[in-house]
Amino acid sequence: MTRPAVPRPDRSRAGGEGPVRLGLVGFGTIARQIVGAFPGNDVRWAALLREGSRPHLPANVEAVTQLDALIGARPAAVVEAAGQEAVSTHVPALLESGIPTVVASVGALADPALAARLHAAARAGRTRLVLPSGALGGLDYLRAVASLPDVEVRYTSRKPPAAWTAELAAAGLPASREAVTLFEGTPADAARLYPRNLNAAFAVALCVGAGNVTVRVVADPHAEGNTHEIEAKSAAGTAFFRFVNAPSPGNPKTSALTALSLAAALAELLGEGEGR
Numbered sequence: 303m304t305r306p307a308v309p310r311p312d313r314s315r316a317g318g319e320g321p322v323r324l325g326l327v328g329f330g331t332i333a334r335q336i337v338g339a340f341p342g343n344d345v346r347w348a349a350l351l352r353e354g355s356r357p358h359l360p361a362n363v364e365a366v367t368q369l370d371a372l373i374g375a376r377p378a379a380v381v382e383a384a385g386q387e388a389v390s391t392h393v394p395a396l397l398e399s400g401i402p403t404v405v406a407s408v409g410a411l412a413d414p415a416l417a418a419r420l421h422a423a424a425r426a427g428r429t430r431l432v433l434p435s436g437a438l439g440g441l442d443y444l445r446a447v448a449s450l451p452d453v454e455v456r457y458t459s460r461k462p463p464a465a466w467t468a469e470l471a472a473a474g475l476p477a478s479r480e481a482v483t484l485f486e487g488t489p490a491d492a493a494r495l496y497p498r499n500l501n502a503a504f505a506v507a508l509c510v511g512a513g514n515v516t517v518r519v520v521a522d523p524h525a526e527g528n529t530h531e532i533e534a535k536s537a538a539g540t541a542f543f544r545f546v547n548a549p550s551p552g553n554p555k556t557s558a559l560t561a562l563s564l565a566a567a568l569a570e571l572l573g574e575g576e577g578r
Contacts, residue, residue: 320346321343321344321345321346321362322344322345322346322378322572323345323346323347323348323375323376323377323378324340324345324346324347324348324377324378324379324380324381324568325347325348325349325350325372325375325377325379325380325381325396325401326347326348326349326350326363326380326381326383327349327350327372327380327381327382327383327384327388327392327393328349328350328351328382328383328384328385328388329349329351329355329357329359329363329365329383330357330383330384330553331550331551331553331556331561332383332406332550332556332560332561332564333349333381333383333384334360335550335551335558335561335562335565336381336383336561336564336565336568337360337362337363338360339561339562339565340565340569342360342361342362343362345362346362346364347362347363347364348363348364348365348366348371348372348375348377349363349364349365349366350366350367350368350369350371350372350384350392351365351366351367352367353367355367369391369392369395369396372392372396373395373396373399373401376401377401378402378572379401379402379403379404379568379571379572380396380401380402380403380404381403381404381406381564381568382403382404382405382406382407383406383407383564384407385407385497385498386407386409386410386493386497386498388407389405389407389410389411389416389420390410390413390416393405393420393423393431394419394420394423395423397420397423397424397426397427397429397431398423398426398427399427400427400428400429401427401429402429402430402431402432402571403429403430403431403432404432404434404564404567404568404571405420405431405432405433405434406434406436406501406560406564407497407498407501408433408434408436408501408504408505408508409492409493409496409497409500409501409503409504410493410497411433411504411508412489412490412493412494412504412507412512430571432567432571433505433508434563434564434566434567435505435563435567436501436502436505436557436559436560436563436564437502437528437530437545437547437556437557437559437560437563438502438505438506438530438532438543438545439543439545440532440541440543441505441506441509443534443541443543444506444509444510444532444534445509445510446538447510447534447536447538448509448510448511448514450536450537450538452535452536452537453510453511453514453534453535453536454514454516454534454535454536455506455510455514455515455516455532455533455534455535456515456516456517456518456531456532456533457489457502457503457506457515457516457517457518457530457531457532458517458518458519458520458529458530458531458532458533459499459500459502459503459517459518459519459520459528459529459530460481460520460522460525460529460530460531461520461521461522461525461527461528461529462521462522462523462525462527463477463478463482463521463522463523465499465521465528465549466484466519466521469484469496469521470482470484470521475521477521477523478521478523479523480523481520481521481522481523481524482520482521482522483518483519483520484519484520484521485517485518485519486516486517486518486519487516487517488512488515488516488517489503489504489506489507489512489515489517490507490512491517492504492517492519496519498556499556500517500519502530503515503517506532510534526546527546527547527548527549527557528546528547528548528549528556528557529544529545529546529547530543530544530545530547530557531543531544531545532544545559547559
């Protein structure tokens with residue numbers, strides 16, 4: 303993974319002239335890749351973990367088990383990488399404390415009450431809630447056509463059956479030689495049924511409006527990787543985006559691009575802080 307340059311914003315928060323201090327909520331595959339994307343000597347991390355969780359941590363990562371301890375470390379920014387429940391439990395307090403936060407589990411914003419709470423917390427803390435593009439591109443196009451009354455978008459998540467083993471078993475379906483549609487419906491239902499796997503679908507919905515989006519989940523033995531397809535129709539024309547992403551090491555349901563996107567969003571956020 304390419305390592306971004308680490309700007310040094312807000313010295314009062316980052317801790318003087320030493321390494322930049324950053325935070326993580328969770329320390330799974332994605333968080334480990336984010337840490338690896340930054341030069342180890344330039345960054346010190348505080349990772350909020352569950353009580354009793356003992357993952358192997360790099361030397362520049364300190365574990366904390368209480369949200370107050372993470373806030374007390376005064377990181378320049380925090381990345382949530384622990385799932386939708388963690389967004390509700392931890393992110394509002396981080397934002398209210400004035401800590402800019404990058405949210406990986408954007409599907410959590412399918413809950414309108416939580417979305418409103420997060421935006422209110424960011425305003426109260428005079429800081430930023432950052433929703434990265436994750437495993438997708440083309441979102442600038444969707445934002446551009448979002449105001450058109452006739453816009454229609456279909457997002458399809460197409461992954462090999464190995465990524466959907468539990469879902470196929472729950473539906474009583476064998477791993478087929480043909481593509482099998484596991485779900486077709488609204489972004490909110492997709493976020494609820496697949497909380498760890500369809501954040502990309504809700505990233506689309508946030509750009510163009512959930513009422514204009516249909517989500518489809520397909521287990522496809524011919525899929526070359528974790529494939530995201532976006533079809534958009536409107537008065538402005540038609541568009542089709544297709545992204546074939548390599549799976550993240552250790553988690554075939556997550557694209558390796560997700561961690562790259564989060565690292566890039568974090569580096570950009572730090573750069574903005576440097577310019578203030």
